[in-house]
Amino acid sequence: MTIHELLGIELPVIQAPMAGVQDAELAATISNAGGLGSLPCAMLSIELLEAELHRLTSLTDGPFNLNFFCHDTPSVTAEQHNRWRERLSAYFRELGVDPQIVPSGKPREPFGTEALELLETFRPKVISFHFGLPDKPLLQRVKSWGSKVLSSATTVEEAVWLEEHGADAIIAQGLEAGGHRGCFLTTDISTQTGTLALVPQICDAVSVPVIAAGGISSPQAVKAAMTLGAAGVQMGTVFLLCPEARTSPLHRAALTSEAARHTALTNVFTGRPARSIVNRLVREVGPMTPDATPFPTAAIPVTALRTAAESTGNSDFSPLWSGQNAADCCEMPAADLLRHLASGT
Amino acid sequence: MTIHELLGIELPVIQAPMAGVQDAELAATISNAGGLGSLPCAMLSIELLEAELHRLTSLTDGPFNLNFFCHDTPSVTAEQHNRWRERLSAYFRELGVDPQIVPSGKPREPFGTEALELLETFRPKVISFHFGLPDKPLLQRVKSWGSKVLSSATTVEEAVWLEEHGADAIIAQGLEAGGHRGCFLTTDISTQTGTLALVPQICDAVSVPVIAAGGISSPQAVKAAMTLGAAGVQMGTVFLLCPEARTSPLHRAALTSEAARHTALTNVFTGRPARSIVNRLVREVGPMTPDATPFPTAAIPVTALRTAAESTGNSDFSPLWSGQNAADCCEMPAADLLRHLASGT
Numbered sequence: 038m039t040i041h042e043l044l045g046i047e048l049p050v051i052q053a054p055m056a057g058v059q060d061a062e063l064a065a066t067i068s069n070a071g072g073l074g075s076l077p078c079a080m081l082s083i084e085l086l087e088a089e090l091h092r093l094t095s096l097t098d099g100p101f102n103l104n105f106f107c108h109d110t111p112s113v114t115a116e117q118h119n120r121w122r123e124r125l126s127a128y129f130r131e132l133g134v135d136p137q138i139v140p141s142g143k144p145r146e147p148f149g150t151e152a153l154e155l156l157e158t159f160r161p162k163v164i165s166f167h168f169g170l171p172d173k174p175l176l177q178r179v180k181s182w183g184s185k186v187l188s189s190a191t192t193v194e195e196a197v198w199l200e201e202h203g204a205d206a207i208i209a210q211g212l213e214a215g216g217h218r219g220c221f222l223t224t225d226i227s228t229q230t231g232t233l234a235l236v237p238q239i240c241d242a243v244s245v246p247v248i249a250a251g252g253i254s255s256p257q258a259v260k261a262a263m264t265l266g267a268a269g270v271q272m273g274t275v276f277l278l279c280p281e282a283r284t285s286p287l288h289r290a291a292l293t294s295e296a297a298r299h300t301a302l303t304n305v306f307t308g309r310p311a312r313s314i315v316n317r318l319v320r321e322v323g324p325m326t327p328d329a330t331p332f333p334t335a336a337i338p339v340t341a342l343r344t345a346a347e348s349t350g351n352s353d354f355s356p357l358w359s360g361q362n363a364a365d366c367c368e369m370p371a372a373d374l375l376r377h378l379a380s381g382t
Numbered sequence: 383m384t385i386h387e388l389l390g391i392e393l394p395v396i397q398a399p400m401a402g403v404q405d406a407e408l409a410a411t412i413s414n415a416g417g418l419g420s421l422p423c424a425m426l427s428i429e430l431l432e433a434e435l436h437r438l439t440s441l442t443d444g445p446f447n448l449n450f451f452c453h454d455t456p457s458v459t460a461e462q463h464n465r466w467r468e469r470l471s472a473y474f475r476e477l478g479v480d481p482q483i484v485p486s487g488k489p490r491e492p493f494g495t496e497a498l499e500l501l502e503t504f505r506p507k508v509i510s511f512h513f514g515l516p517d518k519p520l521l522q523r524v525k526s527w528g529s530k531v532l533s534s535a536t537t538v539e540e541a542v543w544l545e546e547h548g549a550d551a552i553i554a555q556g557l558e559a560g561g562h563r564g565c566f567l568t569t570d571i572s573t574q575t576g577t578l579a580l581v582p583q584i585c586d587a588v589s590v591p592v593i594a595a596g597g598i599s600s601p602q603a604v605k606a607a608m609t610l611g612a613a614g615v616q617m618g619t620v621f622l623l624c625p626e627a628r629t630s631p632l633h634r635a636a637l638t639s640e641a642a643r644h645t646a647l648t649n650v651f652t653g654r655p656a657r658s659i660v661n662r663l664v665r666e667v668g669p670m671t672p673d674a675t676p677f678p679t680a681a682i683p684v685t686a687l688r689t690a691a692e693s694t695g696n697s698d699f700s701p702l703w704s705g706q707n708a709a710d711c712c713e714m715p716a717a718d719l720l721r722h723l724a725s726g727t
Contacts (some may be wrong), residue, residue: 228644231597232578233599261609264606301572
């Protein structure tokens, strides 16, 4: 089965779900243009998720992808809690923020029964997961509606695991990719592999279709990824400047600056390794620090700092998610950009 | 000018110079088969270099590449010296080796006037450098013979620097590559970029031909790299099992084992980041440690440990250089493998 048949799409391109920088508008635009638009759901309350789903289905009749996280909910000891705030204490003083403040907004939560029940009424064509797959009963319910299930592998071992546990296609997430690494069998970032080396090895190891992700941002790169054996590609960073994205002005400015040349895998924003443009927090506290509390709790004090800093136009504490090639980002409407990117397929 | 004209080759493939695992035989075999064979020279005394050059020119009439390092010779404080040996002390005890022993064999030395004068009589078609370029007077002498000069860039900034300083072509060394990173403007490994993201950005930044390296090990990957804009490719790891390579039996065994799935950038073997299969020394002391003395001096005590361990068939302390895709390595004669790899170009 081709990826076109599996996912019900005309173009072999998935728009990567990017929590915090896009909503139903970008997803619907991509789906209407023949790709697979994705809605990041991990940071939405159940009420917001329902509202976004109504909006999405009002904007497109095409297939779309809903993305959820499926991490374990962590326990944080008092010592870990205090050490992380202590590590950040100079910034709290500098910005005049109370280190015990808990910002409003929903923390990232794993996929659960509440979302499952809501989704049953929408029966999306595709559901994708990050950090593995949910437990078998949840996954079976999702699959019983006919939804196709995707998840990301960052190593050959993870790809084999995902196929064995029921993924219908696997996103081979190369090291170049922006945002959170999907790694779930290991947190050792030395295991993370470049897209060009990862895709062929995963293609050899599994029999389901493989979707290449990480550093792909031009028609040539799309073609290169498919030459390596991928059935399709997933691209995120390249869409961040589109008018349909909700990327903040500070994030847009960073993406078009020289600073975008240097990204790093960092756990300072959430506790899990994710690729961001290197800014002050990454440089001074990271990129990787053992002081960050477990995902997603590290984000709580950082979000308080970020909110205060952003209010004065400062992105020193903002997660500036980006892959390793932001040079091809442009302000083109997403549908035009999608057609350009897929022009060689 | 195409890379074929520039380097005098039929196939757009350079065999990567790999110090310690190959000599003139592999280089001559590749050159005779239409690619550009490379002789790693950084670890050869002037007498051995001369002997290898006579051997190489007796084995091939084709163009070849001589590779040199051009790092700064470091000064090592007594404190650094002692700290590194202290860090390794348990291994010296375990293996019954004197930690102050200095193994025989030439340390890695930068390109200098002695080698320059020897080379003048051979006038190689191509000379490549790792860690930047030598000083202007040396470089001008080399270029005055008509030798073409290559060097590796691991970032866009390094590529621009190399073009400005006289490189005739640039090797875009993606993060996937085995052995030493060529980085020279920074030692921050978070700047290192996957091949798929690096090649297009370097192609956009310079006007000289760009040669892609890192994770390329199949005809499909060669084609993908050239689709990204590369004029040719450099491949090393894929040749390590060829009968013409001098890869040790222990290294060959590691490359064909499951262990080859996990490589890391590590400074434990030489003091500079280089990609090796993760073995005991990398796992227990690295992958990156501030205790290693500056390149290349960190290798002195590690070589003493390695020699003792290898004598009992143990590769716990051996640099097991490999890129991030050793899955395509095979024992095929190098000429056949070269033709296979280049079959899509």
